[in-house]
Amino acid sequence: QSALAQPASVSGSPGQSITISCTGTSSDVGGYNSVSWYQQHPGKAPKLMIYDVSNRPSGVSNRFSGSKSGNTASLTISGLQAEDEADYYCSSYTINNTRVFGGGTKLTVL
Amino acid sequence: QVQIQQWGAGLLKPSETLSLTCAVYGGSFSDYHWSWIRQPPGKGLEWIGQINYIGNTTYNPSLQSRVTISVDTSKNQFSLSLGSVTAADTAVYYCARERGIESYYFDYWGQGTLVTVSS
Numbered sequence: 001q002s003a004l005a006q007p008a009s010v011s012g013s014p015g016q017s018i019t020i021s022c023t024g025t026s027s028d029v030g031g032y033n034s035v036s037w038y039q040q041h042p043g044k045a046p047k048l049m050i051y052d053v054s055n056r057p058s059g060v061s062n063r064f065s066g067s068k069s070g071n072t073a074s075l076t077i078s079g080l081q082a083e084d085e086a087d088y089y090c091s092s093y094t095i096n097n098t099r100v101f102g103g104g105t106k107l108t109v110l
Numbered sequence: 111q112v113q114i115q116q117w118g119a120g121l122l123k124p125s126e127t128l129s130l131t132c133a134v135y136g137g138s139f140s141d142y143h144w145s146w147i148r149q150p151p152g153k154g155l156e157w158i159g160q161i162n163y164i165g166n167t168t169y170n171p172s173l174q175s176r177v178t179i180s181v182d183t184s185k186n187q188f189s190l191s192l193g194s195v196t197a198a199d200t201a202v203y204y205c206a207r208e209r210g211i212e213s214y215y216f217d218y219w220g221q222g223t224l225v226t227v228s229s
Contacts, residue, residue, distance in 0.1 A: 034215070045204055045219040045220065046216070046219060048216060048217050051209075051215035051217070052213055057217065089155050091155075093214040098157065098169075099145070099157040099208075101147075101154060101156065101157060103154045104154040104155070
């Protein structure tokens with residue numbers, strides 16, 4: 001199975017908004033509402049930020065939001081803060097009952 | 111509060127078998143799936159496979175021939191075995207809890223174990 005496609009890097013200034021895309025196929029992202037997003041700081045385990053396309057776990061800032069259109073899911077971070085600088089990964093359930101991750105996006109807060 | 115603690119050998123020689131175990135503390139063990147995910151140094155996450163509490167498994171097709179995931183419900187533990195390792199299997203290995211019922215996401219993770227394969 002191929003990794004979901006994410007941009008290698010995005011950047012933004014404090015206070016701005018950024019969006020990270022995650023493109024798959026109708027056999028994964030497009031076929032199910034089981035897209036999730038993870039934040040990973042260096043040397044740390046990933047942290048769940050969004051599940052089921054657009055739901056936030058308890059304790060995650062409402063500056064993080066998710067959406068999906070067709071085979072592409074998106075993570076938007078508004079009001080960028082220095083602490084948001086991290087790697088972000090999307091994940092999806094697949095038609096074969098497997099799971100697949102995106103290649104990851106490095107977010108730089110300028 | 112759910113906590114997942116993992117352990118296992120961190121240095122292997124080529125052709126040996128990788129073996130890691132995770133113990134789950136808190137929460138329901140039977141209501142979730144239990145997954146293994148790895149991350150080569152400087153690279154992205156790769157899903158290895160998952161198991162539910164009755165032992166049903168699903169594996170990444172690219173690793174299926176070498177992977178076995180097992181569960182010990184009496185101890186709330188699950189384990190990963192990866193055979194015939196090579197340098198390409200060098201990675202941080204994570205275990206994680208997955209909701210796994212009509213909703214698939216990893217909400218609790220172990221701390222990660224760096225496994226290095228080197229002769």
